[in-house]
Amino acid sequence: MDPQLANQLLEEGDGQAMLGGQAAEATVLFTDIRSFTTISESLGPQATVSMLNEYFEIMVACITDAGGMLDKFIGDALMAGFGVPLATDDAPDAAVKSAISMISQLRVWNASRLTNEKPAVNMGVGINTDTVVTGNIGSSKRMDFTMIGDGVNLAARLEGSCKTYGAQIIISEYTKSKLKGIYALRELDRIVVKGKTEPVSIFEVLDFHDDSTFPARMDVVGHFSEGLNHYRSSDFDTAIKSFSAALEANAKDVPSQLYIERCNLLKDTPPPAGWSGEWVMTEK
Missing domain, CATH: 3.30.70.1230 (Nucleotide cyclase, GGDEF domain)
Incomplete structure (x- = not known):
């Protein structure tokens, strides 16, 4: 100490x-x-x-x-x-x-x-x-x-x-x-x-962050938040549009890339009834 x-x-x-x-x-x-x-x-x-x-x-x-x-x-x-x-x-x-x-x-x-x-x-x-x-x-x-x-x-x-x-x-x-x-x-x-x-x-x-480390931050966060709401409502197609808009503002935004992958996965394998967007982590 x-x-x-x-x-x-x-x-x-x-x-x-x-x-x-x-x-x-x-x-x-x-x-x-x-x-x-x-x-x-x-x-x-x-x-x-x-x-x-x-x-x-x-x-x-x-x-x-x-x-x-x-x-x-x-x-x-x-x-x-x-x-x-x-x-x-x-x-x-x-x-x-x-x-x-x-x-x-x-x-x-x-x-x-x-x-x-x-x-x-x-x-x-x-x-x-x-x-x-x-x-x-x-x-x-x-x-x-x-x-x-x-x-x-x-x-x-x-x-x-x-x-x-x-x-x-x-x-x-x-x-x-x-x-x-x-x-x-x-x-x-x-x-x-x-x-x-x-x-x-x-x-x-x-x-x-500044403009050099996170370009178009406000636009990215805005589109991402919209996408997250659609994702949690199981409206995956609309969510993908929002996450794609975030990537158009900043192509390096990892969370938006991640959620597009998840949306495509969940479209093929829909979540159970009552799902509210939670994701189970399999790694520590």
């Missing part, structure tokens, strides 16, 4: 109880580097370690600057918490702002890497807000303050789903519902993650 955070816990007077374990609402953030194996093979061991250290230096600063707690590194991934171990009233906003800063800072870092003929690094971020269990967990030889629970697992699943939707930041409906600020969001889907039965709505955060 960050020494300043540990000291703050002890000053609050109930630090020992918190470290012993408690349930608390938290906003959990997961990140992961895309195609890390390919990058590491091209760089070699020493350059890979150097790259990771530079990358994590940037990411951790984005977390702590937003008031978050770095939980752990997991290979090339990391996990962070907001609103733990000390509760705050803006944890969801802080997590989203941290993720936006991560992608923005990554873009600057990548520009420098490309100038030095080094491969660019891409990443995904998943964010979820839920009640989690926090505390010192481990063995008598080593213990770490960490978070566990379904809310943590969903954040990890959302990070993984970034690859499916071509997104860089995905948040759950639970995080969205608690945001106080105004953000550029696009509803992507209503998914049932692997190992669960209830669907959750997911949203793409778009605030870090």
Whole structure:
């Protein structure tokens, strides 16, 4: 745990109880580097370690600057918490702002890497807000303050789903519902993650984009939203027209491409009665 955070816990007077374990609402953030194996093979061991250290230096600063707690590194991934171990009233906003800063800072870092003929690094971020269990967990030889629970697992699943939707930041409906600020969001889907039965709505955060990284954003999001409504009403032909219009505005929009494929699939194999657009994810 960050020494300043540990000291703050002890000053609050109930630090020992918190470290012993408690349930608390938290906003959990997961990140992961895309195609890390390919990058590491091209760089070699020493350059890979150097790259990771530079990358994590940037990411951790984005977390702590937003008031978050770095939980752990997991290979090339990391996990962070907001609103733990000390509760705050803006944890969801802080997590989203941290993720936006991560992608923005990554873009600057990548520009420098490309100038030095080094491969660019891409990443995904998943964010979820839920009640989690926090505390010192481990063995008598080593213990770490960490978070566990379904809310943590969903954040990890959302990070993984970034690859499916071509997104860089995905948040759950639970995080969205608690945001106080105004953000550029696009509803992507209503998914049932692997190992669960209830669907959750997911949203793409778009605030870090500009005209060069997401041309015709307003037009694309407008057409996509129309298509999503038709899709959920099982009007697949009209939905395809809307998604196609989104692609005419921006041919690289991955979600629109994905939904056209789904619509064609569902036209051949119609969904069951009472279906409302949820999609069952088969991968973590």
